[in-house]
Amino acid sequence: MNKRITIYDLAKTLKVSPGTVSRSLNNHPSISDKTKQRVIAKANELGYKINKFAANLSSQKSNTIGVIVPKLNSNFMSTILAGIEKVVNEAGYSLIISQSLESMEKEKINSMTHFNSGVDAILVSLAYDTTDYEHFTPFIKHKIPLIFLDRVPNLPECLTLIIDNYLAGFEATEHLIEQGCKNILYIGGNRNVYLERFKGYKAALQKHHLDYRFDDLLETDLDPKNIDEVINYIKNQPTPIDGLFVASDSFAAHCIKELKKASFKVPEDIKVVGFNNDPISELISPSLTTINYPGYEMGVLAGQSVINQLKGNIDMQATNSISLRHELIIRESSTIK
Amino acid sequence: MNKRITIYDLAKTLKVSPGTVSRSLNNHPSISDKTKQRVIAKANELGYKINKFAANLSSQKSNTIGVIVPKLNSNFMSTILAGIEKVVNEAGYSLIISQSLESMEKEKINSMTHFNSGVDAILVSLAYDTTDYEHFTPFIKHKIPLIFLDRVPNLPECLTLIIDNYLAGFEATEHLIEQGCKNILYIGGNRNVYLERFKGYKAALQKHHLDYRFDDLLETDLDPKNIDEVINYIKNQPTPIDGLFVASDSFAAHCIKELKKASFKVPEDIKVVGFNNDPISELISPSLTTINYPGYEMGVLAGQSVINQLKGNIDMQATNSISLRHELIIRESSTIK
DNA sequence: ATGAAAGCGCTAACAT
DNA sequence: ATGTTAGCGCTTTCAT
Numbered sequence: 122m123n124k125r126i127t128i129y130d131l132a133k134t135l136k137v138s139p140g141t142v143s144r145s146l147n148n149h150p151s152i153s154d155k156t157k158q159r160v161i162a163k164a165n166e167l168g169y170k171i172n173k174f175a176a177n178l179s180s181q182k183s184n185t186i187g188v189i190v191p192k193l194n195s196n197f198m199s200t201i202l203a204g205i206e207k208v209v210n211e212a213g214y215s216l217i218i219s220q221s222l223e224s225m226e227k228e229k230i231n232s233m234t235h236f237n238s239g240v241d242a243i244l245v246s247l248a249y250d251t252t253d254y255e256h257f258t259p260f261i262k263h264k265i266p267l268i269f270l271d272r273v274p275n276l277p278e279c280l281t282l283i284i285d286n287y288l289a290g291f292e293a294t295e296h297l298i299e300q301g302c303k304n305i306l307y308i309g310g311n312r313n314v315y316l317e318r319f320k321g322y323k324a325a326l327q328k329h330h331l332d333y334r335f336d337d338l339l340e341t342d343l344d345p346k347n348i349d350e351v352i353n354y355i356k357n358q359p360t361p362i363d364g365l366f367v368a369s370d371s372f373a374a375h376c377i378k379e380l381k382k383a384s385f386k387v388p389e390d391i392k393v394v395g396f397n398n399d400p401i402s403e404l405i406s407p408s409l410t411t412i413n414y415p416g417y418e419m420g421v422l423a424g425q426s427v428i429n430q431l432k433g434n435i436d437m438q439a440t441n442s443i444s445l446r447h448e449l450i451i452r453e454s455s456t457i458k
Numbered sequence: 459m460n461k462r463i464t465i466y467d468l469a470k471t472l473k474v475s476p477g478t479v480s481r482s483l484n485n486h487p488s489i490s491d492k493t494k495q496r497v498i499a500k501a502n503e504l505g506y507k508i509n510k511f512a513a514n515l516s517s518q519k520s521n522t523i524g525v526i527v528p529k530l531n532s533n534f535m536s537t538i539l540a541g542i543e544k545v546v547n548e549a550g551y552s553l554i555i556s557q558s559l560e561s562m563e564k565e566k567i568n569s570m571t572h573f574n575s576g577v578d579a580i581l582v583s584l585a586y587d588t589t590d591y592e593h594f595t596p597f598i599k600h601k602i603p604l605i606f607l608d609r610v611p612n613l614p615e616c617l618t619l620i621i622d623n624y625l626a627g628f629e630a631t632e633h634l635i636e637q638g639c640k641n642i643l644y645i646g647g648n649r650n651v652y653l654e655r656f657k658g659y660k661a662a663l664q665k666h667h668l669d670y671r672f673d674d675l676l677e678t679d680l681d682p683k684n685i686d687e688v689i690n691y692i693k694n695q696p697t698p699i700d701g702l703f704v705a706s707d708s709f710a711a712h713c714i715k716e717l718k719k720a721s722f723k724v725p726e727d728i729k730v731v732g733f734n735n736d737p738i739s740e741l742i743s744p745s746l747t748t749i750n751y752p753g754y755e756m757g758v759l760a761g762q763s764v765i766n767q768l769k770g771n772i773d774m775q776a777t778n779s780i781s782l783r784h785e786l787i788i789r790e791s792s793t794i795k
Numbered sequence: 796a797t798g799a800a801a802g803c804g805c806t807a808a809c810a811t
Numbered sequence: 812a813t814g815t816t817a818g819c820g821c822t823t824t825c826a827t
Contacts, residue, residue, distance in 0.1 A: 125804095127803095127804055127805085128804070128805070129804075129805095137813075137814085138813065138814045138815070139804090139805080139806095139814090139815090140806080140807080140813070140814060140815075140816090141812085141813055141814075143804095143805065143806060143807085144806090144807095144812095144813085147806085151812060151813080152812065152813080153812060153813090156812080156813085170573070170574055170596075171574055171804090171805085172515075172576070172803080172804050172805070173574055173575050173576050173805095174511065174514040174515040174518065174520070174576055174803075174804075174805090175515050175803065175804030175805040175806085175819090176804080176805050176806075177511040177514070177515075177805090177819095178509075178511035178512050178514075178515045178803085178804080178805075178806090178819050178820070178821090179804080179805045179806040179807080179818080179819055180805080180806060180807090180819090181511065181819075183511070185554070185575075192540060193536050193537075193539045193540040193543060194533070194536045194537045194539070194540035194754070195536070196531070196533060196536075198536070199530050199531045199532070199533075199535070199536035199539075200531045202530045202531070202536075202555075203529060203530040203531035203557065206530060206555065206556060206557055207557070207559075210556055210557075210568075215554050215556065215571060215572075215575060216554065216555055216556065217522070217552050217553065217554050217555075218539075218543065218553055218554075218555045219543060219547060219552065219553065220540065220543055220544070220547075222544075231547075234552060235552075236507070237507055237508055237510055238510050238522075238552060239509070239510055239511055371737065374741045375741065378740075378741055378743075381743075400708065400738070401737070401738050401741060403715075404711045404712065404715055404738060404741075404742050405741050405742055405743070406715075406718075406742070406743050417531070462820095464819095464820055464821085465820070465821070466820075466821095474797075474798085475797065475798045475799070476798090476799095476820090476821080476822095477797075477798060477799075477800090477822080477823080478796085478797055478798070480820095480821060480822060480823085481796095481797085481822090481823090484822085488796060488797085489796065489797080490796060490797090493796080493797085508820090508821085509819080509820050509821070510821095511819075511820075511821090512803090512819065512820030512821040512822090513820075513821050513822075514803095514821090515803050515804070515805085515819085515820080515821075515822095516802080516803055516820075516821045516822040516823080517803090517821080517822060517823090518803075
């Protein structure tokens with residue numbers, strides 16, 4: 122194995138100083154074009170490869186951005202990640218991705234790891250579980266850009282990217298009401314984004330003088346294995362439920378499937394609205410009315426924001442919370458022709 | 459800002475050498491328990507944090523594993539990634555993930571980046587586009603573990619994780635034949651895994667003395683926007699097509715939807731088999747017969763393999779290709795009760 | 796069991 | 812425009 126070429130080797134063969142080599146390779150303005158060419162040519166010739174370990178140590182930067190998401194294998198999250206990766210990759214950064222698996226403990230460990238690895242910035246979508254934010258203070262103290270997306274905390278120091286979950290929940294619910302539903306059930310969590318959606322749901326019902334319905338049972342984690350409980354609950358209501366606002370498309374799709382099995386007709390007996398505009402929503406039948414959540418755009422925006430902060434392009438003090446536009450997409454599951 | 463504590467600070471306050479501190483922190487056997495305790499206690503007290511940049515430079519390892527996938531936002535890939543992340547995270551490694559966006563050029567750049575960043579190992583699923591593998595030779599030359607999954611090249615030096623796409627294609631097609639299909643169309647690519655599936659399809663038809671059908675048109679990249687071409691093709695066949703083997707569930711779901719719109723009956727007129735066992739497959743109606751592709755398991759196995767190689771646990775010379783078990787899952791889209 | 800010290804390869808401040 | 816040099820903070824070999 123031919124040993125690795127360093128800038129010292131280049132310096133020696135080119136009869137210049139290591140500093141000149143370093144600057145040439147980094148396209149430093151104070152080096153003459155001629156020298157730069159020479160250095161670069163020789164570097165290619167000898168197959169020089171930078172040693173990032175040394176560069177990182179010296180500059181105390183890693184050109185690396187950390188990401189912590191609840192889970193990788195969800196259409197929504199992987200779409201966001203795709204957007205982030207595209208933007209930061211183009212800007213010359215790499216992404217270190219870890220998942221909290223919805224556990225605050227793991228989130229803590231992951232953020233420690235990221236901090237220790239010396240990420241230049243970090244993007245986080247919180248675990249469902251997360252109740253305190255102590256584990257992010259190292260980033261804040263060291264002025265490492267910290268951006269939250271989708272599932273965000275109340276930390277005034279950080280940029281957060283969200284949609285208006287409250288309003289989205291309100292619109293979804295009001296749409297059901299407008300379609301004639303009188304007895305609408307919310308299925309989803311009651312924290313963070315889910316809490317906001319729930320609040321929007323309640324507000325819409327109140328506005329229209331309807332009772333809201335929520336059962337602990339239905340603070341499901343939206344895992345398909347809990348579908349039976351939900352269906353049983355629906356079956357056993359004295360006043361029949363005629364509308365469902367489900368906080369995720371995937372779970373909504375499972376609901377529709379099981380409701381059909383249980384001989385409910387969707388949308389005739391029960392109208393359903395989901396959330397996210399997951400690809401699944403337009404493929405099931407009836408196709409699912411849902412809230413479009415611009416995940417890819419959010420990822421792109423997150424990427425751009427973090428790059429801006431790293432480049433010092435923008436004074437982020439001003440904007441510390443950006444809300445993306447959502448949209449109600451009306452399909453068959455909530456409308457009768 | 460209180461400046462960062464180093465091992466020198468610890469050494470000074472503890473009146474030991476930096477070497478002792480370093481060894482204590484790394485749980486080196488030749489340090490007495492007592493000293494270790496003292497060092498660790500003081501480290502916690504002063505809030506010592508390791509500087510990975512320095513540690514990496516010194517040890518020339520990063521505790522980092524690179525991953526290149528065609529795209530992040532596919533259910534299949536993100537499921538694999540979830541499996542990988544879980545395993546390597548537990549083993550103390552971080553994942554640097556990048557996407558080639560199905561372009562060999564970007565794959566090249568990404569692999570250079572990973573190489574330069576000093577990843578300890580790299581996992582790759584090839585771009586559809588990739589025809590040569592030069593860009594992986596640096597890893598091989600430097601004996602950096604290189605593992606391919608799903609979309610793999612013919613490189614005898616590397617471990618590859620796959621399923622038997624040929625056999626899966628064969629079984630999917632033979633299942634359609636057994637259900638009475640005489641005129642079966644393949645929809646998918648004709649490279650790499652898709653080529654294998656296509657070959658399996660052809661073999662099944664040959665075995666049963668049927669003609670195979672394949673049109674350039676239908677070397678679609680399985681993007682929903684191409685669905686119209688496919689449907690038109692099907693409509694315009696002199697002998698009606700009665701079976702569809704589609705190389706992805708998501709595209710199969712779109713096919714079914716559009717076929718229904720065009721008043722074809724699935725499965726009565728046309729039977730359909732997909733590929734992957736995407737969550738979508740059991741939610742559409744009719745539910746989709748498909749090949750179960752154990753993505754999460756493949757991710758876990760990839761993670762374990764790479765950890766084993768890094769720890770030198772296993773002699774991987776012997777096994778350089780592992781094939782996971784797939785499974786035909788028969789649902790409504792291909793069977794008439 | 797511990798200490799001393801030589802790197803690891805690059806960056807950047809300072810000097811020329 | 813280029814050279815010099817002092818780190819960056821840790822690991823690890825060699826000595827004790």
